[in-house]
Amino acid sequence: MFLDVFICGISVWLAFGLRLDQWGHFEVEQWLVFIVAIGFSFPLFISFGLYRAIFRYIGSAALASMARAFILYSGLFFCLFTLIGVDDVPRSIGVIQPILLFIGIGTSRYFVRYWLGGINNVQKAFHKASPIALIYGAGSAGRQLAAGLNSNKEMLVKGFVDDDPRLQGSTINGIAVYPNSGLRDLIYRLGITDVLLAIPSVSQGRRSEIISSLNGCGVRVRTLPGLIDLVAGRVRISDLHDLDMNDLLGRAVVPPEVGLLEKNILDRVVLVTGAGGSIGSELCRQIIKFTPKSLILIDSSEHSLYLIYEELKRALIELGFDRTSASENDQKFSAPQNLPIKIVPCLASVRDDDLLRKIFRVHRPATVFHAAAYKHVPLVEQNPAEGIRNNVFGTFICAKASLECGVSQFILVSTDKAVRPTNVMGASKRIAEMVLQAMAELAAKEGHATNFSMVRFGNVLGSSGSVAPLFSAQIAAGGPITLTHSEVTRYFMTIPEAAQLVIQASAMAVGGDVFVLDMGEPVRIHDLAVKMVYLSGLLVKDEERPHGDIEIKVTGLRPGEKLYEELLIGDNPQPTAHPKIMKAHEEFLSWNPLQQELEKLNLALESSDIRLIREMLKKLVPGYVPDGRV
Template sequence: MLRLIRRSQVAFAHDVIMAAVSFPLALYLRVGNALPYFVPQNMVLATLGFAVLAGGIFWLFGLYRGIWRYASLNDLSRIARAVTLAIAILFAVLFLTTRLDWLPRSAPIIQWFLLMALLGGPRLLYRVVKDRSVSRAMARDGESRIPILLIGAGDESEAFIRETRRSALAPFEVVGIVGLTEGRVGRNMHGVKVFDTVDNLEATLDKLEKVRQDHRPRKLVLTGNALRHPDIGKWVEIADRRGLVLSRLPKLGDLRDGIADPLQIRPVAIEDLLGRPEARLDREKVRHMIAGRRVLVTGAGGSIGSELVRQIASYGPARICLFDAGEYNLYEIDMEMSEKHPDLPRYSVLGDVRDRVRLDQVFAIEKPDIVFHAAAYKHVPLVEHNPNEGILTNTIGTRNVAEACRAADVETMVLISTDKAVNPANVMGASKRLAECYCQALETLSDEERGKTRFVTVRFGNVLGSTGSVVPLFRRQLEAGGPLTVTHEGITRYFMTIAEAVELVLQAAEMGRQGMTAGGKIFVLDMGRPVKIVDLARQMILLAGLRPETDVKIKVTGLRPGEKLYEELFHDSEPPELTATDGVLLAAPRVLDYVLIKSVLAQLAESAQARNSERTLELVSQLVPEFQPPEISVSSILAEQQAEIASRPIDA
């Protein structure tokens, strides 16, 4: 601290001296040998007065909060403003006191340029000297620095190269760049050449190896838009084949916000392999929707529900209600909220969406303005073997929540749906399609019939890292040494991150409140292109530093009951419509009559509660003709009923 104070004092003294020198020197440059004929008293008073005045203004403008070593255009701009003000005040005072009878009118202009040079020049020279010394230090330490090749020739690359040149302690040396386009090929960035486009990545690597062996890159580092390039999976394999490590730089926004080190290189995460750009959202509109309102989230302890709670809490709701049937999951998210948002009023409720009485009680107490319905059974094989439970939670539970919203005059209900609801091949998908149908039917009613509530449905695919998804399964299998199990070599799925999915849900909710889902339209999140699960398994093995089929096997186990080779986001009769928000599309409605679906769902609730699987599936297929119910034997029905009886509590 003392050292910093001394340096700022030295810099201040330097600038005051330069200010004092600038006045007589400007006069000399203007009048030359005629300077001795000026009145000495005027010269001395003006020089001393300007030195004091300039010193005060320089300090006021914060010229000494910066570091000369990192002098920049911002510092130069600050100096220019301070010098302009100081000279303007000096000559205004001289005009008022002496009418400038003894001073040439061009003197202030000459003094301005002169003082800018006297203040800015030493700063620039100091930085140049320091940079050269750093370059020499880097040259001495070059052998210990890791040579890397950057993929992407954008702002992130420039910032990273600048920092490596600036810091003698930087552990990396950038030996080349490959661009995503041809725009900057052949040009230099701080002396580092952009060799080629990424399409010729391997040829560039060969070229660098031939130039100098010590220039052979040991890391490939992704920057900027390279993190969302569709060929990122191919780069993983190239890196593995050549014995290189694939890494990534922080996003430029993280650098600007000060939450990342410019020299930090991170491992490539599985989320980076989606191969599509992130959706750009209007968070201010979402904030306007959430701030000051009462929000209720069902399934608040689940993967999607808990992320919804986190993001909603950050927008400043008046109150939030966490509703979940799972005690431990609810406890975890409740504890997280108490630590991160202790001042946010909240109410954590143990309850089941199957229980309409419990829902009505909670809605009467909480009086929510917005309800996000994320509670659902989503594991396809389990729901396939327990169809009545899936229907009771996913379909009847949604009906219960929707009717509770109508009764409590909730402004907006948002249903979280799934791509498995399109041409469903399993009970889980069919149960979610029925949930969609019910909310769509309500949305088609007149304002008088529907009440105050708008019903918004958002459909998307698999979420990376959610409970029961393939990525956590692969991670567990990797930790156990393999094999990684894939049900079919050709199976594909749509993927997005949990945070991105929830952001888009919130954006869709805000758009739905404006009436965009009128007539029963459904929001569908753009998931990019589908990913082959076997490729995902192979890339996860490579990112773990292992070799597929050599270190870790990939085993094909066969499709599970109700599993499809590929999922769809739109039905053939649901042509997608663009919206003003990137990543959010609208599906044209396939709407059922509200009276019809209400009647059939009442029958469905009875058959599911009676655990009559055959009748349950028959009713489902009536409303969802694409769904073909599996053959159910009498023995399986009896076994299910016996299991249900055995699970009931015995009265004491």
């Protein structure tokens, strides 16, 4: 405000000097111009918010306010000193002074923005040792990202890249917009260290093409944060996200169908086993969005159960659900439609027959998602008896309790490792599938209402034990990345997509269905590791690049591990109403002969005879070829 008073006085002094061609004594009437100029300008500047704007972040709204204030000021000043006139004051002062004042005020604001906004030579010198960024996308998201980064001096933005030819060759706030052709040369020429993707509306296919084109450029590829964080320079380097798993996989995710998601959840009692695990916890997160009557959480890990229970309570409040009871023993919530949602954590093992039956009898679930399983291949291979007890007989106990209590839908979360398995984990999951297929046949014969189905899919990126978090940690530690085999391939999808597809598949089940999720093309693990190294701004260290950053070491296949995974035993998948869900028809034993084999298997478990257990698995699971010695 002090600066504006000074500029206002200087503009009047200059106006008189330019008009009278002399710098000298002012008459009393001429001093009136100084008083009027300050008296007009200050109330207008205050009312139009010129002293509320932070001019290092000046934008179109602040400029528009300043322009409106000056138009009104110029009109008043012109009317008083030019149209009406004042003795001893030249009429041209009413024109000259507003122009000079506008130039002075505008220049002072621009200087503030120039000095503090990140585009002056001092700041450029400061940035020499800082990351140098290229923003892909010159739309509104890219412009906001550039403004936010320039304001905090942590990263220097040297250019935009955009696919739109109308923008190429132009500049935005002094930053050039380059074409997408010759991207590698541009990165090397400008010394770019980071490429930031600001293309929220582009298709997944085009996004994958852009990411692939950056492989091996030695730049770190990251994506912009939420737009709310871009406001007024609140973006910092730490806020930028690494690419998510869909970017790494190049998968096009099909939006879920709300009708299928709601069908077995809305106003129903839903029970999830393994609720604290990677898949089970994501199922719970998805389920509470569709207003179940209550959600029963079962897990044998106290820590995992506690974490998901507390997370769900917080999520309900964030979703707009208000607590109706403060009692610690009765955690209830009310939805906006006054529909109570009750979350019940049950610390229990799926192998505890009596406790499981009690839980089912008390809560009477209508829908059961059975995600509890031992899934880590090497651990189950070394502890086969426990793996079978949990995966086979735990499934059997849950399915039997569901049948007795009239559960409407029972859905098993299965795996592609159940197809022609080479390990105990895969064989145990295939037997679990066969248990449900046989029980579905039995339920249909005896008139039970329970529909048993299973959903089979491949590896889930981001789940416990998956390769992506392991590779990220190894890259952060400086390597090496460890692979079991250079030719290993796997099917992948993200945890949220897998959970949504499981819920949608359950809505299409009619009994005994084996649903297979479309996992896209199999991914070579070596290629995934290389891509993660490149997109971290590093280079792979090998014979061709001995001075690279991260080495990839092959350690050899683990016991029971396959080079390639399959999703189908046969070649007869049938389409369903959902483009990402298929239905398989797999052979199985009827209930009576299967029950007899399960009794023999249980006896082998009780005797801890691992060789007999393996022979029983061979007999029960056609195609099971154990790999490695007992």
